[in-house]
Amino acid sequence: MSRRNEDFDELCDPENPQIIKYEDILEAAKRIKNFIAPTPCLPSHYQRESGINIYYKLETIQRTGSFKERGAINALQLLPRDNQKIGVVVASLGNHAMGICYYGQKLEIPITVIMPTCVAVIKLQLCQNLGAKVIVQGNNLVDAQKYARAYAKDKGLSYIKRDYPNILCGYGTVAIEILEQIPCVDAVLVPVGSGGLVASVATVIKHLKPECLVYGVQSERLPTFFKSLEAGEPVTLPYEPSIAEGIAMPYVGVNAFYNVKDKLDKLLLVKEDWIARAILHLVENERFVVEGAGACPLAVIIGNLVPELKTKNVVCICSGGNIDAVLLGRSLDRGLAAEGRLIKFKVLIKDFASAYEELMKLLAAVGCNVIRQFQDRIWVENEIYRVEIKVVCETRGLKHSLELKRLIERAYPEACSFETEPFNDDKTCPCYAKCK
Template identity: 45%
Template sequence: MLSEEQKRLGVISASLGNHALALSYHGNRLSIPVTVIMPVVAPIMKIQSCKQQGAEVIVKGDDMKEAKAYATEIAKERGLTYINGYDHPHIIAGQGTLGLEIVEQIKDIDAIIVPVGGGGLIAGVALAVKSLYPSIKIIGVESDRCPSFSEALKAGKPVDIAIKSTLADGLAVPKVGYNAFATAAPLIDKMVIVKEEWIAIAILRLVELEKCVVEGAGASALAAILAGQLDELSGKRVVIPLCGGNIDTTILGRCLERGLAVDGRLLKFCVTVSDRPGGIAELCKLVCKIGVSIKDIVHERAWIASDVFSVQVTVVCETMDRDHANQLRKALTENYSVVTFGDMMYPWPKSLKN
């Protein structure tokens, strides 16, 4: 859609990563100069990938709002074409082709659940799908750390919100696009806000069960189902686009550990035991007897308030499942008077207990 002069001068955009990667890739193939402005919270892997595609990458701003403001300045100075990753009509139309692919490949769909950041993807998908099949429900999902679309729905227009660091970095847009909001708002049947812990579990489930590495933004739709927030879709034919696999390996490791902890399969506890010979050994025997694997163990004497003959032991261990973890909890509380748990386990929705 660019003129020859625009192609010669180049394009610019602010992005948390995925849009920047797309621009960098296609700019490289088409010999169009690309400049991307990425906030400091953008994953290092995405920054490096853009550089490898030949783009000029400038890391500037604490969030997308600041990065976008800086990108607009650079665009005016250099005469570059700014391409909005979630609000440009052509980009929204391009994202809508995902909706066309879904309805072409899958029949009798009851609902499509779409992750929402700036709103471009759900706007395109909703418009394409609802135009062909008005009965298909379109459901949007946001992280509770950046619910910008839900806030826009409340206000009746896009509004700035304060966002926090999130596993779903691709959704961390402080203000949804005006075109995206105007297009999507009348077509969305429901918006869901999920907690970060469920996003971590969704990433873990996709790795374990589907052998699929998905970033937090792409896993958030599955997170809403796992959290029991869409039980009305039970038994229905539901489509979840896994829209994003660009996750830093360090972040992936943290997500998997967080997911295991929330799932009850990674357990941390502190227990006060006798500091006489065999005290810690007895604790280890108890853990071993239950079949739990110790990942890490630390003991501390100096900050014990009880007596000089006690030692506080902090243990991180792996269990098979929640029942196994609860079995260990029961044994510890029965055998030790002072024991605390670093509890991250969330109660499973009734519909998913089995």
């Protein structure tokens, strides 16, 4: 970034990054304690199966559903009173803006939120419900941020970005609580998007308990932070949608990157399917509703990507719970498919009622529940008297699915194929690690 660039931000300058200190985070903790109560750090029901003593730091129960509140209230309180009266501008896809809006309303600070066209409607509405002025501008978050800076300059408002030092210091209070609640913690797993949370957590952990491991977790769909660590400097990647939408960032925070690059023990990438499985597990077994980003730490455990943490005390930061109903439904279905509990296959049968009956009896005999089926008589090549049946079945798990697969293949040799992830080698989950 050049100083000649009209979009230059002196608080996010790669040539002069703002380094946060533990003492700054400690002051932030004192500042926000009257607004934010410590969130619980609860033991998992998955400890015996995983061999890891897992604890969930539930930032999902914050008033706006994510850890972003911590940075928001710290930054707003540190604004001069005159600036508070004039107002604040933020650019966000949701969680950052909602935290700013909520505490802006509490402190009677006018808030303007710039959101790109790809923002979830529910998050836009929540910001409006919290009294903010919402402007939809730009195709992505980078465009929205550029517009927000120009808007703030034109209107004389204060611009607050998620990578600013006061925001990062607020985030770091999560780690202070973790060490107070689980003093014997051996490792902390942190979702990584632009990097603010992991940078502030690592700053606290490595200051107070250097032997404690800090692992970052990111979806391989958009591994911006991972690529930045490889390059040794912040890089920008083309945006890709992800089930972990809260950390699907095409760029990294300049301050976050330079604060954490020498403190992070490992950065792990996970496939989308493993994130879906983690969301499913948290709903079914822990009774927590967690968004994709917040489920990433558990995803590496479910995928057995961290065997070195067996028998260790590990805290997974569930960073947020703001997942809309449609995406939650899709995530649960995808998790079921990834676990082999939803099976999709197609089979050619004679176009007679007796043939349908035979197929349904086979499925009933093995104890499968038919969720959906589709009959194709038209686009069946070289087959005029047979129909292709596409079926989605619910099973009890991968073992049960394999039983179904063997049964169908015996009954319809060379006339069936399974299009489901547990049986496809190219759908397995590769994982990557970036050691410091």
